[in-house]
Amino acid sequence: MGIRTHHIGQIAVLGFTLVFSSAPVVTQNGSSFLDANRSTVSYSIATVSAETACEALRSVGGYEYSVVSATLVEATTRVPEHCRVFGIIPPEIRFGVHLPTNWNTRFYMQGNGGYAGNAPEAETTLRTAMRAVAHGFVAASTDTGHSAQTEPLGAFAYNNLQKEIDYGFRAVHLTTVTAKTLIESYYAAPARYSYWDGCSTGGRQGLMEAQRFPADFDGIVAGAPVLNFTDTQTAYIWNNQALARTPLTESKVALVGEAVYDRCDAADGLADGLLADPRQCNFDPAADLLVCGNSRTADCFTSGEIETLTAIYEGPMANGHQLFPGQPLGAETGGGWTNWIVSDNRATISFRFSEAFFKYLAFTPDEPDFDWHTFNFNTDPDRVTIRTILDATDPDLSAFHARGGKMITYFGWADAALNPIMGVNYYEKVEASLGAETTFEFYRLFMVPGMFHCDGGLGTDQFDAITPLINWVENGIPPDTIPAARVEAGEVTRTRPLCPYPEIATYTGLGSINTAANFVCAAP
Numbered sequence: 132m133g134i135r136t137h138h139i140g141q142i143a144v145l146g147f148t149l150v151f152s153s154a155p156v157v158t159q160n161g162s163s164f165l166d167a168n169r170s171t172v173s174y175s176i177a178t179v180s181a182e183t184a185c186e187a188l189r190s191v192g193g194y195e196y197s198v199v200s201a202t203l204v205e206a207t208t209r210v211p212e213h214c215r216v217f218g219i220i221p222p223e224i225r226f227g228v229h230l231p232t233n234w235n236t237r238f239y240m241q242g243n244g245g246y247a248g249n250a251p252e253a254e255t256t257l258r259t260a261m262r263a264v265a266h267g268f269v270a271a272s273t274d275t276g277h278s279a280q281t282e283p284l285g286a287f288a289y290n291n292l293q294k295e296i297d298y299g300f301r302a303v304h305l306t307t308v309t310a311k312t313l314i315e316s317y318y319a320a321p322a323r324y325s326y327w328d329g330c331s332t333g334g335r336q337g338l339m340e341a342q343r344f345p346a347d348f349d350g351i352v353a354g355a356p357v358l359n360f361t362d363t364q365t366a367y368i369w370n371n372q373a374l375a376r377t378p379l380t381e382s383k384v385a386l387v388g389e390a391v392y393d394r395c396d397a398a399d400g401l402a403d404g405l406l407a408d409p410r411q412c413n414f415d416p417a418a419d420l421l422v423c424g425n426s427r428t429a430d431c432f433t434s435g436e437i438e439t440l441t442a443i444y445e446g447p448m449a450n451g452h453q454l455f456p457g458q459p460l461g462a463e464t465g466g467g468w469t470n471w472i473v474s475d476n477r478a479t480i481s482f483r484f485s486e487a488f489f490k491y492l493a494f495t496p497d498e499p500d501f502d503w504h505t506f507n508f509n510t511d512p513d514r515v516t517i518r519t520i521l522d523a524t525d526p527d528l529s530a531f532h533a534r535g536g537k538m539i540t541y542f543g544w545a546d547a548a549l550n551p552i553m554g555v556n557y558y559e560k561v562e563a564s565l566g567a568e569t570t571f572e573f574y575r576l577f578m579v580p581g582m583f584h585c586d587g588g589l590g591t592d593q594f595d596a597i598t599p600l601i602n603w604v605e606n607g608i609p610p611d612t613i614p615a616a617r618v619e620a621g622e623v624t625r626t627r628p629l630c631p632y633p634e635i636a637t638y639t640g641l642g643s644i645n646t647a648a649n650f651v652c653a654a655p
Contacts, residue, residue: 227251242329
């Protein structure tokens with residue numbers, strides 16, 4: 132799970148000018164760095180006597196961590212010379228830290244996806260780290276204390292509280308502390324600024340850092356955060372129980388998508404194939420779909436299929452109250468539900484994730500024989516014991532704000548993996564806790580119409596969130612908009628501004644609807 136990034140133009144950061152190409156690049160684990168080979172960076176740097184200093188890092192460490200290897204990596208056409216360090220934080224947290232010989236005095240850490248467990252030396256992990264190094268950053272990552280190869284999905288947590296805590300929050304914090312220690316050892320100077328960047332689980336990790344360890348990072352990009360991990364898994368079970376009663380095929384869901392957009396595309400004032408805010412759509416499956424009569428056709432829906440759709444849109448209920456928001460409209464088109472909510476050929480990701488969660492993480496003691504079919508929504512949610520370890524739902528960000536931290540969160544309105552309403556509700560709770568004006572000073576949420584989970588979908592899903600964050604932290608310039616693009620077959624087909632919630636991109640009425648310059652951010 133990652134994010135495609137796209138940036139148009141250039142932004143000056145404390146005298147450092149980052150000029151990005153418009154070519155799209157797919158990055159992993161939610162990183163919003165562009166391909167370093169397609170950009171130029173000029174900055175003041177800190178330097179080291181590389182070979183001697185890198186080898187010396189093998190001797191640092193102690194009870195808190197151990198350096199397993201420290202290797203000087205020669206420069207290539209894409210990545211400059213850097214010291215590559217791998218190590219262990221007890222009991223089993225593996226980390227990687229990559230220190231460029233010519234350093235821009237910034238520290239960057241990337242987030243994980245799913246149940247994490249991705250090794251610091253894995254190709255996808257290194258790819259993101261090397262993009263950061265190519266821009267002059269020290270880059271770090273962690274596997275959060277387990278291996279996805281030997282302990283897939285949530286199996287790592289079976290009767291292992293320590294690994295649950297490491298996955299929940301400890302591994303990221305201690306890797307951050309360790310990386311900063313290595314930075315001081317290597318350069319004889321601390322990092323001037325520290326940045327977090329992640330999507331999905333990486334978004335949750337970013338929010339957890341702001342809530343638990345507000346001094347770790349100056350700036351945080353928390354994309355599509357699974358901040359309420361527990362109730363997200365519960366909603367997966369709700370959907371899967373509904374689908375077990377009456378399944379939906381991928382083709383039937385595509386028909387639903389057509390009906391949704393036929394009814395609601397223009398609800399935001401512009402028929403552009405996007406829902407600016409799905410909450411404006413009053414689509415009703417029972418009223419707006421063709422219901423099968425005595426004879427069934429490919430385009431009609433049975434009463435059971437209508438009931439399944441209604442359950443998914445309404446969301447899980449417990450003892451007569453809403454437990455978690457229902458799935459917003461708009462992700463049905465373009466295969467947004469495929470592999471997350473429905474699948475014609477295999478178990479969905481939500482099925483596999485939730486099954487692992489309730490077997491190995493949810494309860495104390497663990498219940499490896501737990502059958503999701505029997506999950507009781509009136510009683511079982513109260514039995515979950517891992518919330519305080521795993522969920523990043525605390526709206527009190529006052530300590531992060533007090534030390535000058537800045538945060539950008541983004542969410543695709545057509546995300547069928549993680550409910551975007553979860554992100555909206557959290558932002559509004561922070562506003563209720565700290566006040567809307569104070570919140571806007573340091574935390575901004577950008578909703579992306581039509582975007583699926585972290586990327587993809589019908590909307591302008593390619594954008595650079597990290598550069599505006601750096602500009603905010605270091606220059607005090609808040610991101611009033613973020614330029615975004617949709618790229619098809621290598622060509623930019625649409626540009627739009629992403630707007631800080633609750634504003635939406637509003638058409639001025641003049642010019643192409645595919646050009647960002649013809650839109651302004653305004654209240655809905």
